[in-house]
Amino acid sequence: MKHHNRGDRRGRKGFVATLAILGVLLTAGLASQSPAEPAYAANYPSWQDVLNARSSESAKSAEIKRLQGLIAQLESTVVAAEAEAMAKGDEFIAAQQAYDEAAFKLGTLREQVAVATAAAEESLLKAGQLAARLQRSGTNDLTATLLFTESDDLLSQLGRATKVNEQSSGVFNKAKQDENAAQALSETAAVQEAALAELATIAEQAMIEAQKASDAATAALAEQAANQTRLQAQLVSLQENRLATEAEFQVGDRIRVEAARAAAAAAAAAAAEAAKNNGGSGNAGGGAPSSSGWVRPSGGGISSHYGWRVPPTSGASTLHGGVDLAPGCNSPIYAASSGTVVFAGLSGGYGNYIKINHPDGSQTAYAHIVNGGILVHNGQQVSAGQQIARVGTTGTSTGCHLHFEVRVGGATQDPVPFLRARGVAI
Template sequence: MSTSAQTSLRSRSRLVAAAAAVVLTAGTLAALAPTASASAASYPSWSEVQQAKKSTSAQQAKVSEIKSLISSLQSEAAAKQKAAQAAGEAYQAAQTKYDAAALAQHKLQAQADDAAKTATQSEEQAGQLAAQLGRASANDVTTDILTHPSNSGDLLYELGAMSKLSEQADGIYSQATQDRGTAQAQADKADSAKDALGDLADAAQSTMQEAQGAADAAQTAVDAQNDNETRLEAQLTALTTKQHGVESAYKRGVAAEKARQERIAAAAARAAAKAAATSQGGTGGGTANSAGWVRPSGGFQTSGYGYRVDPYTHYTALHAGVDLAPACYAPIYAAHDGTVTFAGNGGGYGNEVVLDNGGGISTAYGHVVDGGILVTSGQHVTAGQQIAKIGSTGWSTGCHLHFETRINGAAVDPVPFMAARGISV
């Protein structure tokens, strides 16, 4: 979800204070005018509020109705945000488990391949000895004894050498058999681990879809709250005080807040552009190379792929990507053409975007700033297109991009992956 619970709570506090004092200025309003989704049948209009003031009983009923609506908006938004956070954490846990298992399986397969090579070498050596023994067989020695009896000492030495050679051959044959057994055992382990990956992959995909649904529901609830709560607070003030001009003050405040938000967005865009221009360690975005790829952000790499002590949790865990740290609010770009498969709360990943780049390849972009996801699930994007802004949400200790490259859903080291496609991260 692109707006965190903490941000929403701070915003709501400003709304309540503004409505209670009817100080509807650009500095205190934190919601814009109602959208088309706010139904007149669900929320009272200003004319209904004015009509209710003509009767004490009607006024009291309308006050109760508005208070109930405000409470429902707040409760639903909080509950949906909590559900989105839980779903994001479940997705993160499933993805992390899959990534770790895939890495372990890859190592097992490498060990099995090495063991198979060793077994093949042992078998070849045993075969060479067999050929040598065949060339210097006991029959040849017997013939030499009968035809050259005066060289019996040399021939006895030859017999002893052949005996040693035979013993050595037995040992090499035994080692070759053992090596082949070891190779088969390693291969069986690798195959078993590979079979288990299917279920883990399904679990990761399923929980990601559930997290997306929860994120969408939470965003809808937050939007409804932002669209309606300030207006309801102003209407409540109009019903419970003798102040005049509440509606017009509210509308002026909405317009001022809209202008303020536009100024903030423009300032953030300028800051992001400046951060992108001055970042060290490489720039991101731009025109895709001949392979169709771009660097996903500027900044130096601050942490690589592999097991490490997580600076946030302080436990050893797989860091399934690389961290790039240009500056807070700096742009994040799509590394390759693709379709957005996830845009929401990713638990420890923070606000996250995942792209399906085709051919079994996907890329993930984590720790996006609150409100910084610029795409939606199902949207097609092109390489170099800005999809988000750098932040420090989730398990993060500072502004950076956590960038992952995945093959068939499992994370692989982005450095060699991107290098093979002409991009240095």
């Protein structure tokens, strides 16, 4: 069974892996260029700058110091951006968890309000019916009845009057008690409604901040991937007095790119094989959407269901706001329905995470995506069954799986009956 909460992290490892992937993409573009001197950023030295620095020991020493400083700056920027992304991601998950649990409890309270209101209405109806009977029978003027009753029947009439009074008092008292109980629950629900709205605002803002921090971390990684290998090569050429050139650097870079591509192809083949095996089990994800426009988000069986549980990493009961599907590492993850990506990036204990808004007002979310496995970006339009990611175990996770969530009106829903109602088995 797979679990996640806000405890353990795999962020640094994830950023390093993402850096390698970004390096492949960026240096692939570099390797395809002509050997002409590229237009580096103004604060980065060109290969001509490195060659010029050989003119004197002082110039070479200054250039070495400059290169070392730039490499260190790239690293420190990535570390700081990573830490900020993890912190903001954890804040987002904490805010979302607080909202989810409050929404769940409010849902229970609403059910109690409905039951109490129905009981109050029933009691009020009985009280009204009793009052009508008393009115018709004249029992409401018991004093006058007793004054004009023969003495032989007085004790009998008194006994009946006492019972009538006890019965009517009981009915009326119960109606009042039920009304008060329903009113008290309704007032409590109103307070919790207001609190939930505030939690929703906090969670929404936390998600925006987490996306900004994730984007900043991705940008820092891209900057490092685009420049660090070249800077290190330039540094080595000066330290070892090697007359390296841009052309020689590109040759070596092509070799690295090809090796990375081969590794990526092997991973893709493994993912395809995993998907094929899952397809044979009848639990494959993706495929043609149902008539309602929904699909299964991935293959694999359910390893953890929706509901309250005690994760082994926390020891405290929390709401597991989705289902965990275990199709195997690197297996494809599909958009459960068409919509707009509103979050794509690192998100604390969720690891690499995607959230999609759908036209019907619902949302779906996909967590623990493998490093480098997010295939869409924030703001992108996706279609039902489109591959958006690959299964991983990033964030707080004990093994490769997809944590899949469904939200309606902002509150989590059990994905199993939700998808079943839309013609999708999960």
